[in-house]
Amino acid sequence: MKPKVYVTRQLPEEVLAIIHQSCDARAWEDIDLPVPRDVLEREITDVEGLYCLLTDQVDKALLERAPRLKVISNMAVGYNNIDVEEATRRGIMVTNTPGVLTETTADLTFALLMATARRLPEASEYLRKGSWQTWSPMLLTGQDVYGATLGIIGMGRIGEALVKRAHGFNMNLLYYNRTRKPEVEEAYDIRYTDMDELLSVSDFVCVLIPYSTETRDLIGAKELRQMKPTAVLINTARGGIVNEEALYEALRVGTIWAAGLDVFDREPVAPDHPLLTLPNLVSLPHIGSASVATRMKMSRLAADQLIDAIYGRRPANLVNPSTWGG
Ligand SMILES: NC(=O)c1ccc[n+]([C@@H]2O[C@H](COP(=O)([O-])OP(=O)(O)OC[C@H]3O[C@@H](n4cnc5c(N)ncnc54)[C@H](O)[C@@H]3O)[C@@H](O)[C@H]2O)c1
Numbered sequence: 557m558k559p560k561v562y563v564t565r566q567l568p569e570e571v572l573a574i575i576h577q578s579c580d581a582r583a584w585e586d587i588d589l590p591v592p593r594d595v596l597e598r599e600i601t602d603v604e605g606l607y608c609l610l611t612d613q614v615d616k617a618l619l620e621r622a623p624r625l626k627v628i629s630n631m632a633v634g635y636n637n638i639d640v641e642e643a644t645r646r647g648i649m650v651t652n653t654p655g656v657l658t659e660t661t662a663d664l665t666f667a668l669l670m671a672t673a674r675r676l677p678e679a680s681e682y683l684r685k686g687s688w689q690t691w692s693p694m695l696l697t698g699q700d701v702y703g704a705t706l707g708i709i710g711m712g713r714i715g716e717a718l719v720k721r722a723h724g725f726n727m728n729l730l731y732y733n734r735t736r737k738p739e740v741e742e743a744y745d746i747r748y749t750d751m752d753e754l755l756s757v758s759d760f761v762c763v764l765i766p767y768s769t770e771t772r773d774l775i776g777a778k779e780l781r782q783m784k785p786t787a788v789l790i791n792t793a794r795g796g797i798v799n800e801e802a803l804y805e806a807l808r809v810g811t812i813w814a815a816g817l818d819v820f821d822r823e824p825v826a827p828d829h830p831l832l833t834l835p836n837l838v839s840l841p842h843i844g845s846a847s848v849a850t851r852m853k854m855s856r857l858a859a860d861q862l863i864d865a866i867y868g869r870r871p872a873n874l875v876n877p878s879t880w881g882g
Pocket residue numbers: 633634635654655657658661709710711712713714715732733734735764765766767770771792793794818819842843844845846
């Protein structure tokens with residue numbers, strides 16, 4: 557008998573086929589909407605594997621209903637939707653999908669930086685609604701990217717990939733991270749600073765650290781006040797790291813010049829959220845890793861790790877290695 561697993565969304569057919577080959581898999585029928593909590597609570601009771609997305613809250617209450625669960629395979633690099641501590645306590649492996657999405661997410665981060673600096677959505681909207689009357693000296697003027705100073709908060713895989721892009725734009729580079737990265741400093745002429753310096757001298761600040769209780773509200777009113785009035789803040793990591801109320805106020809009164817967000821505290825963000833009324837906010841619906849090739853790689857990697865863990869092979873990206881014996 558094949559081991560039972562539950563998949564919380566419709567995946568590309570070929571990926572589902574791979575899971576079906578090795579597992580007795582049930583999958584939530586929708587491609588666009590998350591599995592309802594009551595369905596997930598029912599489905600999890602007899603499975604050995606859970607294939608989930610960042611939209612699924614895998615918390616203590618859910619894990620209590622899953623006595624047979626061996627592995628939670630998350631189709632994302634960020635895993636703040638999972639109570640890893642509780643999973644570890646129960647000996648349940650947690651896996652994620654780092655690496656395969658790094659370049660795609662760095663591309664989007666730099667694209668969002670450019671779009672925000674040069675007001676691309678606003679300019680496009682201006683043209684489409686027929687406001688364009690003539691070329692004008694200061695019309696829709698933005699901030700220069702080439703040669704500007706970029707401060708990166710979180711020098712991990714995506715942070716490093718962003719450095720490579722910024723280097724091509726001759727940017728002065730600063731970073732803040734839990735640990736210093738001398739090899740990156742040397743390779744890309746990038747300087748380590750504390751948060752205070754990074755915020756006060758950067759023209760662009762990019763947030764690329766994981767969400768945790770430690771990083772929640774890392775950027776609030778005080779930090780926004782430390783930034784230049786011409787500065788641009790970009791967050792492609794997770795909502796909640798930047799305090800949205802403080803950001804709204806900072807953008808409204810001009811404490812900072814503009815912001816670009818791919819992520820929100822609550823997703824989907826409500827269409828009537830005050831932030832979305834601001835012309836100096838560029839907003840995207842969490843599409844950092846959304847290229848066809850990358851989403852295929854992520855979904856396949858998560859499937860492989862689900863199967864590996866269930867069949868007693870160490871999965872490539874184990875978030876809680878102690879469940880494997882260290
Ligand atoms: N918008 C998207 O679609 C999208 C796509 C991919 C990743 N992400 C987010 O980006 C994050 C980063 O991804 P990654 O692959 O670069 O991860 P990573 O683990 O390689 O890098 C994270 C870096 O942050 C540092 N860090 C962690 N906590 C810190 C703290 N409290 N203070 C200072 N530094 C800290 C780590 O030392 C590490 O260098 C993910 O956790 C995820 O939430 C978003």
